Amino acid sequence: MSEPVLDEAVIDSLRQLTPPGEPDVLAEVLQLFLKDVPRRIAKLRAAWSNGDAAEVHKVAHSLKGSAGNVGAKALHAACRQLDEHGRVGDLSGTGPLVESVDREFARVEAEIRRLLG
Amino acid sequence: MSVLQVLVADDEPVSRTVVGAMLKKAGYAVTYAPDGEQAWAQLNGDDPPAIALLDWEMPGLAGPEVIARIRAHASPTPTYVILLTSRDSSADIVAGLKAGADDYVTKPANEDELVARVNVGARVVELQGALADRVHNLEEALANVRALQTLLPMCAYCKAIRNDQNYWEKVETYFHDHSGVSFSHSYCPNCYERFVKPQLDALEDVSDATRKPNRP
Numbered sequence: 001m002s003e004p005v006l007d008e009a010v011i012d013s014l015r016q017l018t019p020p021g022e023p024d025v026l027a028e029v030l031q032l033f034l035k036d037v038p039r040r041i042a043k044l045r046a047a048w049s050n051g052d053a054a055e056v057h058k059v060a061h062s063l064k065g066s067a068g069n070v071g072a073k074a075l076h077a078a079c080r081q082l083d084e085h086g087r088v089g090d091l092s093g094t095g096p097l098v099e100s101v102d103r104e105f106a107r108v109e110a111e112i113r114r115l116l117g
Numbered sequence: 118m119s120v121l122q123v124l125v126a127d128d129e130p131v132s133r134t135v136v137g138a139m140l141k142k143a144g145y146a147v148t149y150a151p152d153g154e155q156a157w158a159q160l161n162g163d164d165p166p167a168i169a170l171l172d173w174e175m176p177g178l179a180g181p182e183v184i185a186r187i188r189a190h191a192s193p194t195p196t197y198v199i200l201l202t203s204r205d206s207s208a209d210i211v212a213g214l215k216a217g218a219d220d221y222v223t224k225p226a227n228e229d230e231l232v233a234r235v236n237v238g239a240r241v242v243e244l245q246g247a248l249a250d251r252v253h254n255l256e257e258a259l260a261n262v263r264a265l266q267t268l269l270p271m272c273a274y275c276k277a278i279r280n281d282q283n284y285w286e287k288v289e290t291y292f293h294d295h296s297g298v299s300f301s302h303s304y305c306p307n308c309y310e311r312f313v314k315p316q317l318d319a320l321e322d323v324s325d326a327t328r329k330p331n332r333p
Contacts, residue, residue: 013228017138025138029131036130061174065203066131068225 003073005111010071030112033070037063041105044082048091048098056094057086063101070112075104121239122146124166126156126183127201128175136170136201136226143232145239153178157186160196167194167242168235170222173202173213181216188217193249197238201226261296 017025040063047055064079078100085094123145127133130151137147148166150156153175160169160183169187171180178186180200187196200218202209203225213221219241220234269291270279277285280294289300304313 010225014135014138017135017142017228019142025134029134029138032134033131058174061203062129065127065129065224068203069131069135 005072005074005107006115007071007073010069011115014070027116029070030116033066034109034112037066037105040066041101044101045098048082048094051091053086053089053091055086056091057083060086067108070108072104072108075101075108078104120144120146121168121242122148122164122166123235124148124150124156124159124169124171126150126153126169126175126180127172128152129172132172132201132224132226136231139226139228139231140170140235143235145235152176153180153183157183160187161190165196168197168199168238170199170201170235171218173200173209180218181213184217193252194242194245197242199234199238 011026014026014029015024040059044056044059044063047059060079060082064076064083067073067076067079078097082094082097082101085091085097123140125133125137125140125147126149127136128151133149133151137149140147145168148159150159153171154177156169156171156175157178159165169183171183173180180202184198184200187198197220198218199220199222200213200216201222201224202213203223210221219238222231222234271277271288272279272285276288278288278291279285280291292298293300
């Protein structure tokens, strides 16, 4: 069996953040993720196409943070590697990583839509 | 006890929301800032948050730069600052603390650890507040003591004291205003013999004189 797209422990802890009678924190965070992340993946792609390693580092770093917060492990791993490549200023051979960010986001998005019902 | 206000400054909205929700659940009042400039505006404004969680990397002003600004403004109750970051090497931790952070939490934040560290911050903030109040009270008391140590011009005859406004006032009034001391009036044994007893005797003589005609 393959690893779940979203870490269940992380999703569970987000679910438990909702105080009684308040709007659902999990739903809020997941909706925010879907709204905010595609914009930043587009920025990542643009920076990568321009060979702007510093910008790749910056955008991948923040995407890594978002992915970590919803327990998107594979997306987090891809962003972490791009973050590191950008930080040292060497983007060579990172094409597959950018592809995997796109692919993993698609999987995460599908899982989030399923969770949100 | 009033609810402590905590600022969460992070340009990354998902992380900001999650951290904020963790703190709200723990009973804190949470405000948000999407970058360093807005974080600084809140920290430098009226009714600033007592505790600030600052992301290390933010556009514009980064976390350490916001800390440098906070530390440049001396305050009796300084903001308790926790740096939030995914950097986790020990060199980065040292750099963050040297920049003036009080503590350091790595992202993504673990709820229990984050809340425990913010609770430590709340304890420090309360202690500092109590200490600042105490220092203020002591300074006030010291100012009063100083006011009484100065040379006081006193009338050699009626013992009135000349105050700062060049106005002669009674000893009782002067000391009451400058120290909070109140006087209750009485007489010492010497003055009883010198002043009170003759007056009482005189009174008795008068009353004897007025009663005499009525005696049979």
